[in-house]
Amino acid sequence: MNAPSITTSAQTQDVTKTFDLNAALKDAFKSALITFGLSIPILSFKTVQNGADLFLESRFWLSFTVTAIVFGLRLLIHAFTASRAYRQATPSPKQATELVHAQPSAFQHVSKFAIPFFLGVAVAFPVLIYFIQGGLNESRYWIDLGILILTYVMLGWGLNIVVGLAGLLDLGYVAFYAVGAYSYALLSTTFGLSFWICLPLAGILAAFWGMILGFPVLRLRGDYLAIVTLAFGEIIRLVLINWVDLTNGAAGISSIPRATFFGIPFTAGEGGFAETFGLEFNGMHRIIFLYYLILVLALVTNFVTMRLRKLPVGRAWEALREDEIACRSLGINTTNTKLTAFAIGAMFGGFAGSFFAVRQGFVSPESFNFLESAIILAIVVMGGMGSQIGVAIAAIVLVGGPEVLRNLTFLKAVFGEGFDPNEYRLLLFGLGMVAMMVWRPRGLISEREPSVILKERKAISGSLVKEGHG
Amino acid sequence: MEIFVQQLINGLTLGSIYGLIAIGYTMVFGIIGMVNFAHGDVFMLSAFIALLFFIILTTWLGVSSVALALFIVLIIAMVLTSLWGWAIERVAYRPLRGSFRLAPLISAIGVSIFLSNFVQVAQGARNKPTPPMIRDVIVLFQGESGYNVAISYKQIIIMAVTAVLLSVFWYIVQKTSLGRAQRACEQDRKMAALLGINVDRTISLTFVIGASLAAVAGTMYLLYYGVVSFADGFVPGVKAFTAAVLGGIGSLPGAVLGGLIIGLIETFWSAYFSIEYKDVAAFSILAIVLIFMPSGILGRPEVEKV
Numbered sequence: 001m002n003a004p005s006i007t008t009s010a011q012t013q014d015v016t017k018t019f020d021l022n023a024a025l026k027d028a029f030k031s032a033l034i035t036f037g038l039s040i041p042i043l044s045f046k047t048v049q050n051g052a053d054l055f056l057e058s059r060f061w062l063s064f065t066v067t068a069i070v071f072g073l074r075l076l077i078h079a080f081t082a083s084r085a086y087r088q089a090t091p092s093p094k095q096a097t098e099l100v101h102a103q104p105s106a107f108q109h110v111s112k113f114a115i116p117f118f119l120g121v122a123v124a125f126p127v128l129i130y131f132i133q134g135g136l137n138e139s140r141y142w143i144d145l146g147i148l149i150l151t152y153v154m155l156g157w158g159l160n161i162v163v164g165l166a167g168l169l170d171l172g173y174v175a176f177y178a179v180g181a182y183s184y185a186l187l188s189t190t191f192g193l194s195f196w197i198c199l200p201l202a203g204i205l206a207a208f209w210g211m212i213l214g215f216p217v218l219r220l221r222g223d224y225l226a227i228v229t230l231a232f233g234e235i236i237r238l239v240l241i242n243w244v245d246l247t248n249g250a251a252g253i254s255s256i257p258r259a260t261f262f263g264i265p266f267t268a269g270e271g272g273f274a275e276t277f278g279l280e281f282n283g284m285h286r287i288i289f290l291y292y293l294i295l296v297l298a299l300v301t302n303f304v305t306m307r308l309r310k311l312p313v314g315r316a317w318e319a320l321r322e323d324e325i326a327c328r329s330l331g332i333n334t335t336n337t338k339l340t341a342f343a344i345g346a347m348f349g350g351f352a353g354s355f356f357a358v359r360q361g362f363v364s365p366e367s368f369n370f371l372e373s374a375i376i377l378a379i380v381v382m383g384g385m386g387s388q389i390g391v392a393i394a395a396i397v398l399v400g401g402p403e404v405l406r407n408l409t410f411l412k413a414v415f416g417e418g419f420d421p422n423e424y425r426l427l428l429f430g431l432g433m434v435a436m437m438v439w440r441p442r443g444l445i446s447e448r449e450p451s452v453i454l455k456e457r458k459a460i461s462g463s464l465v466k467e468g469h470g
Numbered sequence: 471m472e473i474f475v476q477q478l479i480n481g482l483t484l485g486s487i488y489g490l491i492a493i494g495y496t497m498v499f500g501i502i503g504m505v506n507f508a509h510g511d512v513f514m515l516s517a518f519i520a521l522l523f524f525i526i527l528t529t530w531l532g533v534s535s536v537a538l539a540l541f542i543v544l545i546i547a548m549v550l551t552s553l554w555g556w557a558i559e560r561v562a563y564r565p566l567r568g569s570f571r572l573a574p575l576i577s578a579i580g581v582s583i584f585l586s587n588f589v590q591v592a593q594g595a596r597n598k599p600t601p602p603m604i605r606d607v608i609v610l611f612q613g614e615s616g617y618n619v620a621i622s623y624k625q626i627i628i629m630a631v632t633a634v635l636l637s638v639f640w641y642i643v644q645k646t647s648l649g650r651a652q653r654a655c656e657q658d659r660k661m662a663a664l665l666g667i668n669v670d671r672t673i674s675l676t677f678v679i680g681a682s683l684a685a686v687a688g689t690m691y692l693l694y695y696g697v698v699s700f701a702d703g704f705v706p707g708v709k710a711f712t713a714a715v716l717g718g719i720g721s722l723p724g725a726v727l728g729g730l731i732i733g734l735i736e737t738f739w740s741a742y743f744s745i746e747y748k749d750v751a752a753f754s755i756l757a758i759v760l761i762f763m764p765s766g767i768l769g770r771p772e773v774e775k776v
Binding site (some may be wrong): 012034037038040042043045046047049054055056065070143169171216217218220222223224226227231232234235238239241242370371374377380381415423425426427430431432433434436437441 | 503504505515516517520521522523525526529530550553554557562563565566569570571572573574575576577579580581582583584585587588589592593596598599600616704708711746747749750753754756757760761764
């Protein structure tokens, strides 16, 4: 099961030196035919509701279009694999033979400059947008988008501790996000506690829940662990919906107090933020403050994770990911290791949740469904499990990508005026997760920074890292 | 008493549907050891296929006999859903054999998200109601309070179709060469390959069988509830998976038994406790069974290989 998967996709293809057009056409025709068969019922007919009755309208053109696209793509893939097979058949003399002792890769060279660059852009983002858009109010959309992306970066980094470092596949991470959001919402609306008191409390409560839910699943691993965490996540959501006395049910909790600048509210009047600092009042001050707040929270998450990796507990997590049985036989307490991973991952989820509540001013159970967990997991998986920068890039691509698509006017010209890429966002998510597993199961950034170094740094190719039984 | 008998009938009907879906989970888990997370959405897709072809048959082709239309719809749904099952295995799972352990599960989650959103984009997000296909009921007996205990023709059809198809597939798995190949792959895939069994083909056929049984379940679901939406795959899928685990994953009779138990628990829970928390009950059973009884009722205990 755990054979190194260096070239799983390449091995299955026949290495042919010449491009066999006939065979390629035949294969493309076959896949086109299957696609046609698949699309016949769902795509060719659409149900139209008219009063109480359903009617059908046919749109065979859609099936034919999809079939033609698959035919073309399949041909392209054949041409591509043929040319790659040709290149592999004639190896260059410089090609490295040993993967382990490869030179520091291109990624490592780039990352030296990329990380400070990304950080700089993130810090200067509101200023840049201010100058590009030419005004505070005009930049609102972009700052909001930045906040959204950073929230997902933070959630991704939090889940990365559980999935990427400890190798425990958690499908119910959104539960801790929900615990954090509801902690802040309830504590602030019932007891009037301020955000800065609630934030650590929300983290503690989420960590506590992480431990509670972590205890029963200690013995489980792999698929079963994933399914049980999924069940826990759904149970928490269903309880939030049905426990109306506490959570106000599906209607959610509204009018949650806004964030304050360390006690100074963002209001127009006396004693407000604008007046205290001698500025002209603008609602955007609060948004920019929220942006920097989530940026700091995300960076704290990253910093803590990076430091923990170098501590015994972080080493234990990674050992657990690689091989649980070996871990136990070396005397590592797997119970404590797993529980700390769950608790710390959940704590950051809780921080992010309480930030979510303070930003929205409204929480409802619908924000915390399984899909949200799947999106966060997709970010971690696509980022390359365990890679911090990869998670950040994946969050930008997955969350920011659809927003950018929405603003491209030429797409509207191609697909018609009613085209909304957001409709297709999740469709592409699903396809992306599958494609990622098939082509790059290690994620965008598949290389692991070794946590222990003997004398010199060496790159470890992702394909040589055995993924654990966790 | 009357309510009890009525709920028993309803629970067994629901349980048959869960049992049919659960077989898909249990066979796939038995043979390649993965949780086919997308199976619930394959079930939802098949309900849509059944709905579309039912409308085509009754309104466009003018088939007036509901029984004939249902029979044709069942066959078409089984064939087309099998094709989907085969294609999903070929595209999303087969390239991952030998990849790391969680890869197939993540890929399956991707397929699940893709399928439900594909149906949403293609067919719209609203519930799709059908006019009731069969209305007649048989009154079994009347209680003293005037409460009629009835079994509807729908329920009889669902239970009968389930029973017939289960025995057919039971025969296939126990007596035919395909079934033998399947059980051989389940025990030791490498050894089976060495003995000349086409492992890839056997796994594909397992997915095809699972998908076609899901199509039966989908058609029955549509017949029973008369309404389907793109989001209907997730919860029945999880419940059917619970059934498979409860019965002992890898065991065919276990899946059916588990399905019936889950169906009964759900209906009795809704009738006597609270309808709001019925899904909580299902998810809790799933967690409890996986934690405390991972080999289920009829399953073999898993041996940990080092």
